[in-house]
Amino acid sequence: MNKNSKIYIAGHRGLVGSAIVKNLQAKGYTNLVYKTHAQLDLTSQLAVAEFFEAEKPEFVILAAAKVGGIVANNTYRADFIYENLQIQNNVIHQSYLSGVTKLLFLGSTCIYPKNAPQPMKEEYLLTSPLEYTNEPYAIAKIAGIKMCESYNIQYGTNFISVMPTNLYGPHDNFDLETSHVLPALIRKIHCAKLLHEKQYDSVIKDLQVLTIEEAKTYLAKFGVDESKVEIWGTGNPRREFLYSEEMADACVFIMENREFSDVMTSQIKQSTFPENCKTPFEDNSTLKIQNSKLNEVRNTHINIGTGTDISIKELAELIKKIIGFNGELYFNSSKPDGTMVKLTDSSKLHSLGWKHRIELEDGIKNIYEWYCLKNGIELVEKNEEFIVL
Numbered sequence: 001m002n003k004n005s006k007i008y009i010a011g012h013r014g015l016v017g018s019a020i021v022k023n024l025q026a027k028g029y030t031n032l033v034y035k036t037h038a039q040l041d042l043t044s045q046l047a048v049a050e051f052f053e054a055e056k057p058e059f060v061i062l063a064a065a066k067v068g069g070i071v072a073n074n075t076y077r078a079d080f081i082y083e084n085l086q087i088q089n090n091v092i093h094q095s096y097l098s099g100v101t102k103l104l105f106l107g108s109t110c111i112y113p114k115n116a117p118q119p120m121k122e123e124y125l126l127t128s129p130l131e132y133t134n135e136p137y138a139i140a141k142i143a144g145i146k147m148c149e150s151y152n153i154q155y156g157t158n159f160i161s162v163m164p165t166n167l168y169g170p171h172d173n174f175d176l177e178t179s180h181v182l183p184a185l186i187r188k189i190h191c192a193k194l195l196h197e198k199q200y201d202s203v204i205k206d207l208q209v210l211t212i213e214e215a216k217t218y219l220a221k222f223g224v225d226e227s228k229v230e231i232w233g234t235g236n237p238r239r240e241f242l243y244s245e246e247m248a249d250a251c252v253f254i255m256e257n258r259e260f261s262d263v264m265t266s267q268i269k270q271s272t273f274p275e276n277c278k279t280p281f282e283d284n285s286t287l288k289i290q291n292s293k294l295n296e297v298r299n300t301h302i303n304i305g306t307g308t309d310i311s312i313k314e315l316a317e318l319i320k321k322i323i324g325f326n327g328e329l330y331f332n333s334s335k336p337d338g339t340m341v342k343l344t345d346s347s348k349l350h351s352l353g354w355k356h357r358i359e360l361e362d363g364i365k366n367i368y369e370w371y372c373l374k375n376g377i378e379l380v381e382k383n384e385e386f387i388v389l
Helices: 015-026 045-055 070-075 077-097 132-155 181-196 200-207 212-220 244-257 312-323 347-352 360-374
Strands: 007-010 059-062 102-106 159-164 166-168 228-232 241-243 266-272 293-297 302-304 328-332 379-382 385-388
Touching (some): 007 015, 015 166, 059 077, 059 244, 077 132, 102 132, 102 244, 132 159, 166 181, 166 244, 166 360, 181 312, 241 244, 241 360, 244 347, 302 347, 312 360
Parallel strands (some): 007 059, 059 102, 102 159, 159 302, 166 241, 228 328
Antiparallel strands (some): 379 385
């Protein structure tokens, strides 16, 4: 890519998309294209086709997706598989038809089997059953990986898939019904602290309600009051977390420096392609296919993570310390835990030349400051915890 390349970022308002836009702008890219959902419904085949015909982007970053936590994934199963498949199918296919130079497809490490060996390597994909609660979303993302691989093999496109671990950062979803665990914990513990300190105006503003009684009733649905915060599960599952702006940096690094041929892996069995089938390597003399034969190509996606994890209990305690809440954390073991361990092996990414730098505690401090600033709350840090002014 060069600084004037026309780059379409699908999902530019989301956690990852907004961070990618910020990263590209900071690096001097000036020809960025993005549309809100109201302007472009990515689930509409006709709308997406018309957009690509009109805009003709050179590069595409597909960060748009319907996402949510364990409750949302398990409750809205049909919505998650339908909407994500529609978005992917439309954007990937139109990128091929429009002759896009390179596409980056973003998925999730929930694509891996529930009981995958740890840490999870790219080769563990499709080796055993998925975690049930997010199976529809995972299947959609697996389909996206296979779609990118298949278009590369059949049509010679340059589509790369990346699978980030659990992300958090500015513009995250803090909705208590649909958010992922880290932003949900931040908001619940933050509201509990405000209740404990009787900062009722701040609670009302945060929840956008009329009275403190209404706020308390709403928070009670999620096990939050001035003395305690309920957390689903035992607290024993372990999770890996990556700051969204680091994820964005990894994505831009790959778009700038790597091609599909860099992540192509071969399996044992050989496949023979039709004589008129274009391969993704036909113009590369070092990888030119001999006799129209190519080894099986699979697991070309790239894990993006930190390689370290933390238990949900340890995470909650860390957030509690940073926010400065002195109440109780109650783990409701009658609620589901989900997969017990999910840790990515990011050695492929490291071999390609990128590694994370922001550690979890610093990242949580960053996002808590961002969240409070967004809600008009001033903070001061004292003795490694924040005090609300």
